[in-house]
Amino acid sequence: MSYSRRNGQNGRRDVTQTTAEGLPAGPSARRTIVLMATEDAVREALATVNDPEINRPITELGMVKSVEIGEDGAVAVTVYLTVSGCPMRETITQRVTEAVSRVDGVTRVDVTLDVMSDEQRKELANALRGGQAEREVPFAKPGSLTRVYAVASGKGGVGKSSVTVNLAAAMAADGLKVGVVDADIYGHSVPRMLGADGRPTQVENMIMPPSANGVKVISIGMFTPGNAPVVWRGPMLHRALQQFLADVYWGDLDVLLLDLPPGTGDIAISVAQLVPNAEILVVTTPQQAAAEVAERAGSIAVQTHQKIVGVVENMSGLPCPHCDEMVDVFGTGGGQMVADGLTRTTGATVPVLGSIPIDVRLREGGDEGKPVVLTDPDSPAGSALRSIAGKLGGRQRGLSGLSLGLTPKNKF
Numbered sequence: 001m002s003y004s005r006r007n008g009q010n011g012r013r014d015v016t017q018t019t020a021e022g023l024p025a026g027p028s029a030r031r032t033i034v035l036m037a038t039e040d041a042v043r044e045a046l047a048t049v050n051d052p053e054i055n056r057p058i059t060e061l062g063m064v065k066s067v068e069i070g071e072d073g074a075v076a077v078t079v080y081l082t083v084s085g086c087p088m089r090e091t092i093t094q095r096v097t098e099a100v101s102r103v104d105g106v107t108r109v110d111v112t113l114d115v116m117s118d119e120q121r122k123e124l125a126n127a128l129r130g131g132q133a134e135r136e137v138p139f140a141k142p143g144s145l146t147r148v149y150a151v152a153s154g155k156g157g158v159g160k161s162s163v164t165v166n167l168a169a170a171m172a173a174d175g176l177k178v179g180v181v182d183a184d185i186y187g188h189s190v191p192r193m194l195g196a197d198g199r200p201t202q203v204e205n206m207i208m209p210p211s212a213n214g215v216k217v218i219s220i221g222m223f224t225p226g227n228a229p230v231v232w233r234g235p236m237l238h239r240a241l242q243q244f245l246a247d248v249y250w251g252d253l254d255v256l257l258l259d260l261p262p263g264t265g266d267i268a269i270s271v272a273q274l275v276p277n278a279e280i281l282v283v284t285t286p287q288q289a290a291a292e293v294a295e296r297a298g299s300i301a302v303q304t305h306q307k308i309v310g311v312v313e314n315m316s317g318l319p320c321p322h323c324d325e326m327v328d329v330f331g332t333g334g335g336q337m338v339a340d341g342l343t344r345t346t347g348a349t350v351p352v353l354g355s356i357p358i359d360v361r362l363r364e365g366g367d368e369g370k371p372v373v374l375t376d377p378d379s380p381a382g383s384a385l386r387s388i389a390g391k392l393g394g395r396q397r398g399l400s401g402l403s404l405g406l407t408p409k410n411k412f
């Protein structure tokens with residue numbers, strides 16, 4: 001006896017029984033049976049639905065309140081949102097409907113949204129934090145596999161944020177999990193340059209960072225109304241940076257880039273305290289004066305016992321639009337000068353990781369939120385930036401880039 005099936009509508013399947021010879025067993029053998037959807041099957045389908053912000057299955061996040069299956073195959077799912085005004089409510093409803101509709105025997109899906117209680121939100125925040133109630137900077141823990149680069153410069157306007165954003169986007173395009181903290185409290189510009197216009201959402205006291213071009217980003221600019229200037233003193237800056245590092249849900253990152261304010265201010269010292277293993281990436285222009293201040297900014301690493309990963313020279317020459325020559329708008333040799341100076345002061349070799357020419361497309365990309373490494377990857381600036389990203393990103397990967405061949409018990 002064998003069965004040949006053909007899909008019917010509304011979860012019904014016509015099942016025709018045939019004899020061993022493959023002949024129909026006669027009219028009496030033909031009947032219609034109704035396949036009932038099971039709760040297990042529906043929950044299995046729900047396990048494929050990720051929360052759009054936390055990016056984990058809603059079943060693991062305790063977001064499925066109830067599943068009810070009617071006799072007619074109609075399924076009612078109630079989903080907990082983390083906050084009542086959740087901007088993702090439509091996305092969640094749609095994802096749940098799609099996933100459950102695919103289950104055999106389901107004729108209709110009704111999604112009801114509820115909101116987590118304070119208690120549930122606390123539990124979720126704890127789970128996301130890996131059971132740690134206290135604020136700890138995950139990147140500072142001895143076992144952390146995330147490489148943290150603090151991007152520093154002596155003065156503003158040398159292209160520190162442009163370099164940060166493009167390195168981040170290039171690494172993300174290479175498949176790395178990347179986060180950026182815009183720690184330039186006074187001159188925050190990273191979200192705009194990255195095209196991240198989303199707002200962070202809060203689950204209890206965990207902050208979910210928006211992302212753009214595959215990069216998670218958090219900036220002080222996201223917490224101030226409009227474009228209000230921020231006048232903060234040292235302790236508050238320290239507190240803000242600590243929050244960005246400890247209370248933002250970054251997940252497993254391969255690389256975290258910190259865009260620091262220019263100079264040798266409080267934030268650089270806070271970084272050293274909060275993430276002692278952060279390595280410093282110094283950005284300078286080829287100009288002598290800029291190079292001198294960049295070197296001073298880099299020397300702070302000696303006092304804080306941090307490693308300097310290298311120097312990036314930005315705005316190194318303008319390719320002449322009419323000939324093949326380079327116009328050295330800001331002079332030459334600044335990057336090498338800083339690297340040599342820092343090698344002397346730190347006693348460790350500090351390399352020049354690359355030189356980025358002046359390129360209008362890089363500036364335009366920054367203004368439009370479309371990093372040049374993505375829009376024009378083979379332009380001179382784009383390829384210089386991608387090469388630096390390759391050097392920094394390829395050095396060592398976090399766990400997220402490796403297959404361990406086993407399923408961690410605690411997925412958080």
Ligand SMILES: Nc1ncnc2c1ncn2[C@@H]1O[C@H](COP(=O)(O)OP(=O)(O)O)[C@@H](O)[C@H]1O
Pocket residue numbers: 153155156157158159160161162163187189314315316356357358359360362363364366367381
């Ligand atoms: N290589 C480059 N070519 C053209 N314009 C650049 C380049 N690097 C930076 N810029 C532009 O210079 C300005 C300052 O850069 P920015 O990244 O904001 O510097 P910083 O963060 O050091 O203050 C921005 O308008 C940016 O688009």
Ligand SMILES: [Mg+2]
Pocket residue numbers: 160161162184187189
């Ligand atoms: Mg900047």
